[in-house]
Amino acid sequence: MWRLLIADDEPKIRRGLSKVLPWQELGIELVGEAENGLQALELAAERKPHILFVDICMPFVDGLEFIERLQQTLENSIVIVISGHDEFRYAQQAVKLHVFEYMLKPVVKSKLESVVRKAIGELELARDKEQKMEWMDQQLKTNSVSIRDAFLLKWLEGIAAVEEIHSQTAFLQLGWEGDVGMIAFKVIQNVESGKSMRVWDRDLLEFALKNITEDLLAADRAVGRVVLNNKKGHIIVMGCINNYTDWLMLGQKIQDKMETLLEKTIIVEQQSAESIEELPTLYRSLMKELGSKGSLSPIVILTKKFIDRNYYMPTLTLGDVASGVQVSPTYLSKQLKRELGLSFIDYLTEVRIRKAIQLMCDPMFKVYEIAEKVGYSSQHYFSSAFKKVTGTSPIVYKKGIRS
Structure with missing residues (x-):
C-alpha cells in the first residue's frame, strides 16, 4: 500500500480530501x-x-x-x-522545489484522481527501478569473486590494458599498495606423498586445493590476499606483503597443508x-x-622439495x-647432474642464495642474519658464495635494493 499524508490548517479541507477518493x-x-x-514534519518523519x-499557508x-x-x-x-x-510566485517556488503538481482549491475530484493515478505510476516506476538496482547489486555481490578472478587472470595473461589495473583493483577493493607477491602451486600427479594412492578428478582436486588455501588464509586472517585457479592446474596466491618473514613462510605453510590433506606431492614457486x-x-x-620443475623425474622433484625444506641447515649433506628421498648418494648425484646440470652443492648454493635475495627485500635483516637464516654459519x-x-657482494646487492 502507498501511504498518504494530508497537511492543511483547515479541518474541513482535511476531511474533504480524506474522503474525496476511494x-x-x-x-x-x-x-x-x-x-x-511542524506537525506535518513530525508525522512525515x-x-x-x-x-x-x-497547503501553502500553514502555521509555524x-x-x-x-x-x-x-x-x-x-x-x-x-x-x-x-x-x-x-x-505566480508560489507556483514558481513550488516548481523549484520539484513539486509533482500544483492544484488550486477547490479541487475537482476527477482532476485530483488523475493526478493521484499519475503519482502512483511514478512511484511504481521508481520502485521497479530500485528493485532492479537492488537485484543488480545482489548479482554483483554474488558474482563478485568470479568477476574479480576473470579480470585478474585476464590481466596476468597480459590481455588487460595497463590503465585498467589501478581502477579495477580499487573497484574490487583489493587494497594492493607497496610490495606485492605471488605464490604458485601445482600438483605432481605421478609422485605420491601419502599411502592412500587416491585418484582425483582434476576439477575436484583443483577445487580442493583452492578451498584449502582460502581456509588457511582465512584462519590466519590474511588481508589483501587473493586465491586464483588459473584453469591450467595451478593455484595462485597473490597480494600485498606486510611482513616478509611471514610471506616467505606462507608458501611452505600452504604446501604442507595441501600435502597433508590430499596426500599429493605439491611443487611451489614464490616471488x-x-x-x-x-x-x-x-x-x-x-x-x-x-613447468620446468614438473618435467623432472620423481626422484629429482622430491630432492628439490627436500632441499627447499631444509636448505637452512648448515650441515645438510648429499x-x-x-636418505630423505630413499636413494643412494651416488645415484642421486648423477640424477641431479643429468637433469639440472648442477652438482648437489651447486644446487644447494643456488637455493640458499635465492632465499637470501628474498630476505634482502626486508630492511630489518642484517647480512649476517640472512647468512644464518639460509644455512651459512x-x-x-656466505659472501663468497x-x-x-x-x-x-651481499652488502652491495642489499644497498642496490634499498636505493
Missing part, C-alpha cells in the same frame, strides 16, 4: 493528517508517506518551507500542493615485486619455473638428502 481501491492508506507544518497533500512552518525540509529526509516522496493561492604492475611478469616467471663464506652466484 483510497483503498487505489492502493493507498491514509496514515495521518496535520494541521500545521515517523510514518514515511509516499504521497503528501500540502509554511508549506514551501515544509517541502524544502521534507526533501532532506524523504527524497523520493511525491508532493502535491493544494492551495488557495494562485499567485615478490615492488608494485602490482610487475605481477604479470611474476606470473610468467612462476609458470615457467613450475647423504642427508639421499660464516658470513665470509653470494658473489659467485650473483657477481656482487
Whole structure:
C-alpha cells in the first residue's frame, strides 16, 4: 500500500480530501493528517508517506518551507500542493522545489484522481527501478569473486590494458599498495606423498586445493590476499606483503597443508615485486619455473622439495638428502647432474642464495642474519658464495635494493 499524508490548517479541507477518493481501491492508506507544518514534519518523519497533500499557508512552518525540509529526509516522496493561492510566485517556488503538481482549491475530484493515478505510476516506476538496482547489486555481490578472478587472470595473461589495473583493483577493493607477491602451486600427479594412492578428478582436486588455501588464509586472517585457479592446474596466491618473514613462510605453510590433506606431492614457486604492475611478469616467471620443475623425474622433484625444506641447515649433506628421498648418494648425484646440470652443492648454493635475495627485500635483516637464516654459519663464506652466484657482494646487492 502507498501511504498518504494530508497537511492543511483547515479541518474541513482535511476531511474533504480524506474522503474525496476511494483510497483503498487505489492502493493507498491514509496514515495521518496535520494541521500545521511542524506537525506535518513530525508525522512525515515517523510514518514515511509516499504521497503528501500540502497547503501553502500553514502555521509555524509554511508549506514551501515544509517541502524544502521534507526533501532532506524523504527524497523520493511525491508532493502535491493544494492551495488557495494562485499567485505566480508560489507556483514558481513550488516548481523549484520539484513539486509533482500544483492544484488550486477547490479541487475537482476527477482532476485530483488523475493526478493521484499519475503519482502512483511514478512511484511504481521508481520502485521497479530500485528493485532492479537492488537485484543488480545482489548479482554483483554474488558474482563478485568470479568477476574479480576473470579480470585478474585476464590481466596476468597480459590481455588487460595497463590503465585498467589501478581502477579495477580499487573497484574490487583489493587494497594492493607497496610490495606485492605471488605464490604458485601445482600438483605432481605421478609422485605420491601419502599411502592412500587416491585418484582425483582434476576439477575436484583443483577445487580442493583452492578451498584449502582460502581456509588457511582465512584462519590466519590474511588481508589483501587473493586465491586464483588459473584453469591450467595451478593455484595462485597473490597480494600485498606486510611482513616478509611471514610471506616467505606462507608458501611452505600452504604446501604442507595441501600435502597433508590430499596426500599429493605439491611443487611451489614464490616471488615478490615492488608494485602490482610487475605481477604479470611474476606470473610468467612462476609458470615457467613450475613447468620446468614438473618435467623432472620423481626422484629429482622430491630432492628439490627436500632441499627447499631444509636448505637452512648448515650441515645438510648429499647423504642427508639421499636418505630423505630413499636413494643412494651416488645415484642421486648423477640424477641431479643429468637433469639440472648442477652438482648437489651447486644446487644447494643456488637455493640458499635465492632465499637470501628474498630476505634482502626486508630492511630489518642484517647480512649476517640472512647468512644464518639460509644455512651459512660464516658470513665470509656466505659472501663468497653470494658473489659467485650473483657477481656482487651481499652488502652491495642489499644497498642496490634499498636505493
